[in-house]
Amino acid sequence: MTKNDLNSVRNCRVCDAPIEAFMSFGQQPIANGFLTSAQVADEYFYEMKPAFCARCCMFQIMDQPAAERMFHGEYAFFSSTSRYMQAHFAKFAKEAMETVLAGRADPFVVELGSNDGIMLGNFKEKGFRHLGVEPSSNVADVARAKGINSISEFFSPALAERIVAQHGHADFMSAANVMCHIPDINGIAAGVKTLLKPDGVFMFEDPYLGAMVEKTSYDQIYDEHVFIFSALSVQNVFARHGLELVDVAPQITHGGSMRYTISPKGARPVSDCVAKQLAWERGQGLDNPATCDRFRANCEASRDQLLTLLEKLRQEGKRVVGYGATSKSTTVTNYCGIGPQHVEFISDTTPIKQGKLSPGAHIPVKPYAAFADNYPDYALLFAWNHAAEIREKETSFTAAGGKWIVYVPKVGIES
């Protein structure tokens, strides 16, 4: 694939049924493509249009930029920047050790999209044989520097075979916020089947369609998130590859996620939670394309309200600063038409983003001190998925009269 290729479909990536976009988020840049002013002229855009497959219930974007444009040697996303996420993965790893891995002799653990080792570090510490698969070499380097075994390649059935040849089959596999990135999900599922032991377990978590529809958190949709999963769609994908959805567990991370547990069919008992979740999803219409029309209307209302609010504050001469240069915020700024005229800069703790411009909207990204040393009137909470952690940390901002602008689940001002 060349860098210019769009992964563009007219048929469902899972089941091949014809699909059509039900709305457009307009021209969008690479969500993590923070850039210098010299790079603005060559910035890449594509039209972001979501679709829903009526046959297998998979929510997906029609066109996805080539993987090489998104995940490369300068990938700007480092998992370990959030304290809460570190605690989340420590707990996830502990649960796997106490359930799936308990009593197994010399188990082998594989993580897909292991990033800077935030999850695998927990296994490494306890002496587990482990391997991380992380295509973005700069983040994998960070993991390697911590002694976490990592290879910088895209996961595929062929790679699964090579891993088996070198290390044997996996007892436990995990993936967090990565399965929804991979357009060839059938290839991944086939690779998981190849790599797992007959009684192996694969657990993965990703932003949850049920939460996105409920909260109108349309910013979960961006180039990297080619899919937004539900239990219905996940069950359908893995069933095609001799694998079974045996458990589901809602997570508060990333603004509402779901953890799916997958095993070779018949290998493990299926939890009652699966049937309950599937019934809840049918009740919410997550098996029904009409739900997308409702979602679209909610997105449009949210966009109009947020832009109206920011325009009003601009006319009043208020200072508004963005908090957290998230990937999600790229969808929001570009869909709503938010630019430096509304948001003076975005404060972010990730060094690689600082001094750059936000993708598409070209709002300057500055270190945290720029916010903390000169509080604005309003902080636009782009990192809303970390609201609890941030609100706790920023009590002096609100004590000084600063207010938060939020847009999930509703547009509003909070003090």
Ligand code: TYD
């Ligand atoms: P993240 O939650 O991973 O969202 P996305 O997947 O949409 O990119 O990113 C959070 C971003 O916010 C990251 O760039 C770090 C930044 N951040 C801060 O600047 N301060 C904070 O207190 C927190 C929690 C995050």
Ligand code: ZN
């Ligand atoms: Zn389908």
